[in-house]
Structures are given as C-alpha cells and as structure tokens.
Amino acid sequence: MPTVLGIRTLRELLEDSVIHEPDDLLNHAAYADCLLEEGDPRGQFIQIQLSLERNDLTFHERTELIKWQQTLLLDHCREWLGDLADILLDVRTYDEYRFPFRRGWIDELHLQQMSPELQMVLPFAPEIRLMRKLTIRDSHGASCLFASPYLTNLRFMSFGELRGANMGRNIQCELLLPIFARTPRLETLHLFEQRWSFEPLFTVAEVPPIRFLSLHGNFDASLEAFCINPAWRNLEVLSLAEQEGYTPLTTLRLEPLFQSTNFPKLRRVVLIGAEIGSYGCTRLVQTGFPSRIEELVLANCELNDDSIERLCQLKLHGKLKRIDVANFPGHRNHLNRVTRQAVRKAQKAGLPITIEGELS
Secondary structure, eight states: OOOBTTBOOHHHHHHHHHHHSTTOHHHHHHHHHHHHHTTOHHHHHHHHHHHHTOSOOOHHHHHHHHHHHHHHHHHHHHHHHGGGHHHHTOTTTGGGEEOOEETTEEOEEEEEEOOHHHHHHGGGOGGGTTOOEEEEEEOTTGGGGGGOSOOTTOOEEEESOTTOSOTTOSOOHHHHGGGGGGOTTOOEEEEEEEOSOSHHHHTOSOOOOOOEEEEEEOOOSOSHHHHHOGGGTTOOEEEEEEOTTSOOOBHHHHHHHHHOOOOTTOOEEEEESOBOHHHHHHHHHHHTGGGGSSEEEEESSOOBHHHHHHHTTOOOOSSOOEEEEEOOTTOOSSOOBOOHHHHHHHHHTTOOEEETTBOO
16 A cells, blocks of 8 residues: 555554564564455465464464465465566576565575576565575675665575585675675674685674674685674684685684684684694693683594593683584595594593584
C-alpha cells in the first residue's frame, strides 16, 4: 500500500520497526497481523514461521505447520524474492543458490559465485534487509555488495572456501573494509583461501563487534599490528590456517599472538598447518598463552611425542580446558605425528589433551 501525501502507512511503520529491531518478536507479530488484515498471504507465512520457533509444539503440529509453510512458499516465493527471483529461481543455476526464509524474510544467502546479473541486482534488493548470513564461495566480484544499504542485520559473512579451487579469486582485504560501516551487527567473519595480504584487516581502526574470526591463506603480514589493535578486543574464537605455497605460519610469526594480552574475551584458538613443532610448544609454555584461553587446537602443526612432552610443562592455573592435536583432511603438509601413547602419558600427568577430539 503506497504512502499518501507523505503520510506513512501503518504497514510501513511496522516494517521499519522490524528492520530496526529485528530481534523483537512482538514487532514481527504486529507486522504479520497488519499484513493479514490487508489480505497479504505473507502475514500468514510470518505467523507460521514464528510458531515454528516455539519449543512446545507437538510433532503433529510442527509437521502440519511445515507443510503449510511450504505451500505458501511455493505459491508466493517469486513475489517475495522481488527482482532476485529471476536469478535465484533460474532452473539452469538453481543448485548454485540457497536462500532459506525466517520470519517471512530471506534469512541466509549461500552463493557459489557472484554472477554479473547478481552483481547488478543483489546490492540494491530490499528483500535482503533481514538477511543474517551470507556465504560466497567464489567471491570474485563480491565487492559490489559493499555499497549496499541493506546489510544492517548481517551477523555472519564468509568469503571463499576451505580447501577449494578458487584460490586467488577472493576479495582483497582493503576492498572488504568499507562493509564494516554497513554491518553493525556482524559477529562472524570467515576469509578462506586468501592469497591477498591480511594487513589491511590487521590495522583497521574500527570493526563491528566481531566475535568469531577465521583467516585462512597468505600470512605475509605481521600479526603484531593485529595483536595490539584494540578494534579486535571482542574476539572470542580465532582460527588461523596457512595456505600451501604462500607465506607460512611459523612460530616466529605467531609470537605476537602468544604474547598478546589484547584479547580479554578470547577462549578458543585454532591453528591449522602452522609450523609449530617442538620449539613452538616450548614458546607456548614459556609465554603461558594456553592458560589464557579455554581451548587450543593444533592441527597439522608438525607435532610429535617430544612436542607433547614439552606441553606437559604448562602451568595449569589458568582457564585452559583442552588442547587438541589433530590432522585435518586436505592439509597434507605439516602433519602431526603424535602417538596415542604419548597423549595418554600426558593425560596422566594432568595435561587436558585430546587427539582428534577424543580421549585416547
């Protein structure tokens, strides 16, 4: 229903409330009621999806609501996708896109790649205003999104693919920075298989309240700037993985992280393919870094039984609950060569260590 003589309709006011306070269920319910009164089937769709969030539904009730939801989606999906419909529903590329709805809006968007058509339409599609999760495997061309005014609800953003085939076709970090001003609710950022330098990310002056950060790729930039940058103080989980053929993650490069006190909320660190070895384990003990977090995963980090013996010298008076040593599939370099016998011995000595997620 259009605005008349500059006077905003109830529908528009309620829609604004949903956009500006997306976590308030009362706003969604009021908006759904308004749509129903206008005879818009999307109101019923929103009510069904809100009902499906409840935990007190019987199996039969949930099953019936899901059937009803699917019927409405089949009948009206094209309308609710707006200008995105011709692209996302194209039978020739249908398997390249996933776009589940939540509370009547696109909630997630998973893309294999940014086609030229999508680059033109997606940034200016109001249908993504409540989107919480965006993943783009081949992110070549994704920088077009960074001018979009519709990303204020985005919570999760991932570019590239772990162990994928698109190395070098991913977003340059300096092109990524403008999006931070448009994503005030962003909590999770994954950058996989990056050949570009992470330095612009390490030195950025301001970021959203990102809690989960994964950086997999080329570590030619020093971690020192990152480890003293107050913009990253909200981090809770940090994952770093080197990419074969590019600057490796050596113990020397990781030293600023081991010594840093800039991450008061950090509880889990995952290192994949780093050249840690026995010397790195000695530095972990000497800096006391594991005792400042709850969990440390050392995957494919050139560990052996001597490395585990050195870790046994850790003073376990901090927050540490677990160290896990594993070999991740697809990472053939820097394999851990730790025996279960060494792990059992370390466990008896009091070290909370597991091998590939399990007690030996």
